[in-house]
Amino acid sequence: xxxxxxxxxxxxxxxxxxxxxxxxxxxxxxxxxxxxxxxxxxxxxxxxxxxxxxxxxxxxxxxxxxxxxxxxxxxxxxxxxxxxxxxxxxxxxxxxxxxxxxxx
Numbered sequence: 001x002x003x004x005x006x007x008x009x010x011x012x013x014x015x016x017x018x019x020x021x022x023x024x025x026x027x028x029x030x031x032x033x034x035x036x037x038x039x040x041x042x043x044x045x046x047x048x049x050x051x052x053x054x055x056x057x058x059x060x061x062x063x064x065x066x067x068x069x070x071x072x073x074x075x076x077x078x079x080x081x082x083x084x085x086x087x088x089x090x091x092x093x094x095x096x097x098x099x100x101x102x103x104x
Contacts, residue, residue, distance in 0.1 A: 020055070020068065020071065021054070021071065021091075021095055022053065022054045022055035022058070022067055022068065022070065022071065022091075023054075023055050024053075025053070025054045025095040026051050026052060026053050026054065027051070027052050027053075027054060027057050028049060028050070028051050029049075029050050029051075029052065030047065030048070030049050030050075031047070031048045031050070032045065032046070032048075033046045033047075033048070054067070054091075054095070054097070055067050055068075058097075061081070062078060062081060062087075062089070063078075063081045064078055070097070071091065073090060073091055073092070073093070074090060075089070075090045075100055076089060076090065085102075086102055087099060087102075088100040088101075088102060
C-alpha cells in the first residue's frame with residue numbers, strides 16, 4: 001500500500017513533465033529600491049523578490065520573439081535590450097541561460 005499522498009505526487013510530477021522546460025523552470029529577480037524623502041531626510045529601503053518563468057523572462061526582459069528556440073540547447077544570437085549589440089545566449093543542460101562572449 002503506497003503512503004498517503006503518493007498518487008497525488010505522481011500526478012503532479014506527470015503534469016510537470018508535460019510542460020516545456022522554459023515554462024517549468026523559473027528565475028528569481030531581486031530588486032532593491034531606496035526612496036529618499038528630501039523634506040524629512042529619511043530613506044526607505046524596499047527589497048522585492050519576483051519569480052518569473054524562463055519563457056516569460058525571455059519574452060519580456062530579453063525581448064525574444066520565440067523563446068522556444070532555446071530548447072535545442074544551441075547558441076542563438078539576439079539583440080541585447082540594453083546595449084542593442086549582438087548577444088549570444090543558450091540554454092544549458094541545468095536549465096540556466098548562458099551568455100557567450102562574442103568573438104572579436
